[in-house]
Amino acid sequence: MKNVIFMESVTHCTNDLVVDLRKHTKSISAPAFLLFLSIIVAIGFSLEARERKVVRFSGKLIRLETSGREAFIEYEDSTSQRIKKIYCDQDMMKGFSEFVGNESGLFAEGKATQLSLTSDVWVCVGRPNIRKKYSVEPPSLKKTNLRAIYGQVVEAEENGQIVYTSNGRRSHLNIDPNIASAFKKKLERMETVEIRGNFYYDRGKGYYVEE
Numbered sequence: 471m472k473n474v475i476f477m478e479s480v481t482h483c484t485n486d487l488v489v490d491l492r493k494h495t496k497s498i499s500a501p502a503f504l505l506f507l508s509i510i511v512a513i514g515f516s517l518e519a520r521e522r523k524v525v526r527f528s529g530k531l532i533r534l535e536t537s538g539r540e541a542f543i544e545y546e547d548s549t550s551q552r553i554k555k556i557y558c559d560q561d562m563m564k565g566f567s568e569f570v571g572n573e574s575g576l577f578a579e580g581k582a583t584q585l586s587l588t589s590d591v592w593v594c595v596g597r598p599n600i601r602k603k604y605s606v607e608p609p610s611l612k613k614t615n616l617r618a619i620y621g622q623v624v625e626a627e628e629n630g631q632i633v634y635t636s637n638g639r640r641s642h643l644n645i646d647p648n649i650a651s652a653f654k655k656k657l658e659r660m661e662t663v664e665i666r667g668n669f670y671y672d673r674g675k676g677y678y679v680e681e
Contacts, residue, residue: 531569
């Protein structure tokens with residue numbers, strides 16, 4: 471019953487707003503007035519969509535703050551080479567306390583969104599990743615149909631899809647779902663997960679298999 475009363479109140483308010491707008495736009499024809507209203511609604515939806523925009527960030531870790539009300543990640547953006555700061559939830563950042571004061575050689579990446587549509591402040595979306603930046607030689611290939619896979623796993627799904635980084639580059643790969651599930655559990659425990667070896671694509675299984 472309360473929901474019905476609320477919806478009736480919203481309907482009355484909306485009708486009153488339209489009537490009030492119509493009083494001030496009497497010189498505009500009905501089709502033009504409807505077009506005017508549709509433009510206002512479209513702008514509203516556009517602004518709402520922009521507010522939900524999420525971007526991915528990555529770069530060399532400069533400074534890390536995991537305690538206090540303003541826990542943040544300060545990093546050098548991989549694309550613009552500019553120093554940027556992302557604020558994150560304090561409880562989420564507690565898992566990275568071991569890296570405070572030892573930021574050298576570490577790499578940060580994750581997702582972020584603006585605090586508001588016009589704000590210059592960016593906040594974390596989900597748990598960021600802080601890890602060592604890989605710079606290793608690929609394993610030697612014995613066969614031409616093998617693919618050298620090496621790096622650090624940063625994302626893993628139970629369906630076999632993983633994301634790993636090597637020399638600062640992100641790559642996607644489909645592997646054995648059982649192995650990917652094990653990777654996912656380790657990542658949830660904040661453990662470092664590595665992948666390194668020669669893989670070939672098994673057409674029957676539909677994913678890459680280690681030699």
